Amino acid sequence: MKFPDNFVFGGATAAYQCEGSTLKYGKGKVAWDDYLKKEGRFSGDPASDFYHQYPIDLKLCRDYGIKGIRISIAWSRIFPNGVGQINQEGVDFYHRVFQECKKQGVEPYVTLHHFDTPDALHKIGDFLNHEIIDQYTNYAKFCFQEYHDEVKYWFTFNEVWPIAVNQYIVGSFPPAIKYDIPKAVYSMHHMMVAHAKAVLAFKEGKYPGQIGIIHSLETKYPYNDNEADYQATKNEDVLANQFVLDATFLGEYTDETLTIIKRLVALNNGTFRVDLEDLEIMKKAAKLNDYLGINYYQSHFIQAYDGENDIFHNGTGDKGTSRFRLKGVGERMFKEGIERTDWDWLIYPQGLYDMIMRIKNQYPNYKAIYITENGMGYKDEFVGGKIDDTPRIDYIRKHLSWILKAIDDGADVKGYFVWSLMDVFSWSNGYNKRYGLFYVDYDSQVRYPKKSASWFKQISETKELD
Ligand code: BGP
DSSP: OBOOTTOEEEEEOOHHHHOOOTTOTTOOOBHHHHHHHHHOSOOSSSTTOHHHHHHHHHHHHHHTTOOEEEEEOOHHHHSTTSSSSOOHHHHHHHHHHHHHHHHHTOEEEEESOSSOOBHHHHTTTGGGSTTHHHHHHHHHHHHHHHHTTTOOEEEEEEOHHHHHHIIIIIOOSTTOOOSOHHHHHHHHHHHHHHHHHHHHHHHHTTOSSEEEEEEEOOOEEESSSSHHHHHHHHHHHIIIIIHHHHHHHTSSOOHHHHHHHHHHHHHTTOOOOOOHHHHHHHHHHHTTOOEEEEEOOOOEEEEOOOSOOEEEOOOSOOTTOOEEEETTTEEEEOOTTOOBOTTOOBOOTHHHHHHHHHHHHHOGGGOOEEEEEOOOOBOOOOBTTBOOOHHHHHHHHHHHHHHHHHHHTTOOEEEEEEEOSBOOOBTTTBTSSBOOSEEEETTTTEEEEOHHHHHHHHHHHHOBOO
């Protein structure tokens, strides 16, 4: 079986995780800057110094058959305070990057928001604050207007649920609040309204190109074959997947989604009400998405759970330390026979196939899918300039083979972006969790192709899986 001729094999990055220069060249602060400083474990500088190394990274793309690059624009490089004054140096930087993409024959796929709301707006509530919706829309409009000659593929947000769950339930992203389901739900809803407004602005502006959103979609399965575990699985799925998928493709929440969300919010002493004007906007935009980006790393097996909230984030790679028990929702279980990474992410490639087919069936207006992130966090060993990352190759190969099956079964999947192009900074895990096709020596910023880079080149060039 072969991938279609026009299938894109790409590499993914995100501004804060690769650019470095977090407070240089006029860039405004993001909440991560102070948060990471306070935590004292690691910093967003120098990351992979993409700000200066981008010509090298794009040359590597060309040399290794990587035809697309996912990058994100840092909102606070353009608008240091989120709104108002523009930082021309930041605007020019992305022009230089896009021009270099063109020179090297690499198509840019650009995300407008990848976990990095400007600090000035984060401080007034981030996406809990309804006002941020319009500020985000203005920033999006500015980017469409400024870069429409250079960028043809846009994504409004990267991963609405992970932002919400990590900020307000797990507490591993600033403002590090734990177990607050109502806040997570409101923040997701407001991001979905902001997404809808940006899509409408893009279409009304008649810009060339296409637009969509990226969701992290982890398939949920019942741990035991019993009613209670089925219900728990449903709870997690609705909260993490169905809520944002309904918003994206229906422009409203189904009765099933609303019933579960309202129950979970009420259990946490909250209420969830949707503004009718916002709903109108979501409904209009739902028909206009050109594609969906899916980030997929793992699936979960869920058991019923009614005890107290108890979540521990394994951010060190000490296998077996993570716990996720959410009162009234469910408990994520390890499962015998299913491998895990050192960070306890369950390796279950079939989950990606199941998710793609579920979207095809449940949301037939999805139009097209890109796998915008997939890859394996691994403690790579650097031996005399060589990095043998065979486990990563196995991981990617298995996922690609399930994507081929989904295409064969009628799903329109147009591309695959490995996370990550080169090693980058990992938000809550720092620098020992590497994902890249290219190893980055963070002291010298020299790049070394890993075994996976040569393997990936061959797949990209032949479109055939070995
Ligand atoms: C996704 C994010 C990426 C990236 C990746 C790996 O959720 O979009 O930014 O970080 O996950 O996650 P981590 O770095 O936590 O291992």
